[in-house]
Amino acid sequence: MFNKILIANRGEIAVRIIRAARELGVDTVAIYSTADRDALHVHLADEAICVGPARSTESYLNMNNILSAAVATGAQAIHPGFGFLSENSKFARLCEEMNIKFIGPSAKVMDMMGDKINARAEMIKAGVPVTPGSEGEVHTTDEAVKIAEEIGYPIMLKASAGGGGKGIRKVNNVEELVPAFEAAQAEAQAAFGNGAMFIERMIFPARHIEVQILGDSQGNVIHLGERDCSLQRNNQKVLEESPSVAIGHTLRNEITAAAVKAAQHVSYENAGTIEFLLDESSGKFYFMEMNTRVQVEHPVTEFVSGVDIVKEQIRVANGNELSVKQEDVTFSGHAIECRINAENPKFNFAPSPGKITNLFLPSGGVGLRVDSAMYSGYSIPPYYDSMIAKVIVHGENRFEALMKMQRALLEFDVEGVITNVDFQLELISDPHVVAGDYDTSFLGNVFLPESQKED
Incomplete structure (x- = not known):
């Protein structure tokens, strides 16, 4: 096993990785920006090293400084967490060249699956269903108009590179297409340095279903079931649960088998997620994209499967086989995660x-977990993502999980900043959500007040 790994991230995911590594007997190195000098992950790691100023481009995205920190501290591997450099194939390739293990898939696989156009082509080869769409990059509005006419409206415009809801637009008709394309392309260029787009027919209404997969260097690939991530605002997930109430036994077997087939096709190693859109009316599902990293919502899968995904990532990167085989994986109960953000709904x-100024995190009882890097007296810097905690619950059934989440959110108390705790409590108590009657349009078009509804 590695003696020491560096965590190229911050916040709750850095804390999560530090804890997993410590339980494996592995020392950790935290990196931090000048704005994060007093962050929890800095205090918890065995070592900490500053890699630059507050701006992400000068610190958490500064490949040279991060790699120099790894060399200076003798770290044998780097865990990128999620966001920042986690899906950057250039960074993964630099790690390989410097004989530092990147805890994730190879740069080659990241290039193949991180680019949505490449990933779509590979999934067609693998026999995984994909939505009708453009066959390559789309660079001009003239191309977009022609392709949209062939596919049929409504359509989705998506940035070929990147994720996180950036460079995505829904288009209902030709009048909306040109301004939407130009706006999405500009956003993609600014966020990812790549303005290439592609176009898909919009599956609507739809469920956003993702399947957690794990692979090792010996060719073993397994799935850990599915998550329903349909409660979204502006393509950003708000609440996730596992299993999905929209999927029965037969469909679950089909969609998880497709995810495993996709991962096997690209000889995938480490943790990854295959994301699908499910048309509930027809029962058909379509490949959307692959995330080549650990997901924000991985804890719900850990609760229902009993598998520690972050520990598996570290073991696999060390060259070990997966600690479980598919036949060993059993699923129990129901899990829900609410993302708590420092934001004003x-x-x-x-x-x-x-x-x-004051913080009380919910606790007590079986099946409750709070992943956070917050503490009383901590100042949340304005430079990074607004997520401050994840509340995750597990119950014997969905009703118990819903009630446990309501209890946990009622206990969550934070003073000094405004959060979305009350918003999440209203959402988890909504009759549609309680009944499992929702899709990707629910939050933006039904739940939010008129002033905040999506176009």
Whole structure:
């Protein structure tokens, strides 16, 4: 096993990785920006090293500084977490060249599956169903108009590179297409340095279903079931649960088998997620994309499967076989995760950085977990993502999980900053959500007040 790994991230995922590594007997190195000098992950790691100023481009995205930190501290591997450099094939390739193990898939596989156009082509080869769409990159509005006419409206415009809801637009008709394409392309160029787009027919209404997979260097690939991530705002997930109430036994077997087939096709190693759109009316599902990293919502899968995904990532990167085989994986109960952000839902979810003057995180009982890097007295910097915690619950059934989440959110108390705790409590208590009657349009078109509804 590695003696020491460096965590190229911050916040709750850095804390999560540090804890997993410590339980495996592995020392950790935290990196931090000048704005994160007092962050929890800095205090918890065995070593910590500053890699630059507050701006992400000068610190958490600074490949040279991060690799120099790994060399200086003698770290044998780098865990990128999610976001930042986690899906950057250039960084993975630099790690390989410097004989530092990147805890994730190879740069080659990241190039293949991280680019949506490449991934789509590979899935067609693998026999995984994909939505009708463009066969390559789309660079001009003229191309977009022609392809949209062939596919038929409504359509989705998507940035070929990147994710996180950037460079994505829904288009209902030809009048909307040109301004939407130009806006999405500009957003993609700014976010990823790549303005290439592609176009898909919009599956609507739809469920957003993703399947967690794990692979090792010996060719073993397994799945850990599915998550329903349909409760989204502006293509950003808000609440996730596992298993999905929209999927029965037969469909579950089909969609998880497709995910395993997809991962096997590209000889995938480490943790990854195959994301699908499910048309509930027809029961058909379509490949959407692959995330070549650990997901924010991985804890719900850990609760229902009993498999520690982050530990498996570290073991696999060390060259070990997966600690479980598919026949060993059993699923129990129901799990739900709510993302708690420092933001103001009443003002279009505007970020709310500042000093936390008092903090009480819910606890007690079986099946409750809070992943967070917050503490009383901590000042949330304004430079990074607004997520401050994840509340995850597990129950014997979905009703028990819903009630446990309501209890946990009622206990969650934070002073000094505005959060979306009350918003999440309203959402988890909504009759449609309680009944499992929702899709990707529910939050933006039904649940939110008129002033905040999506176009």
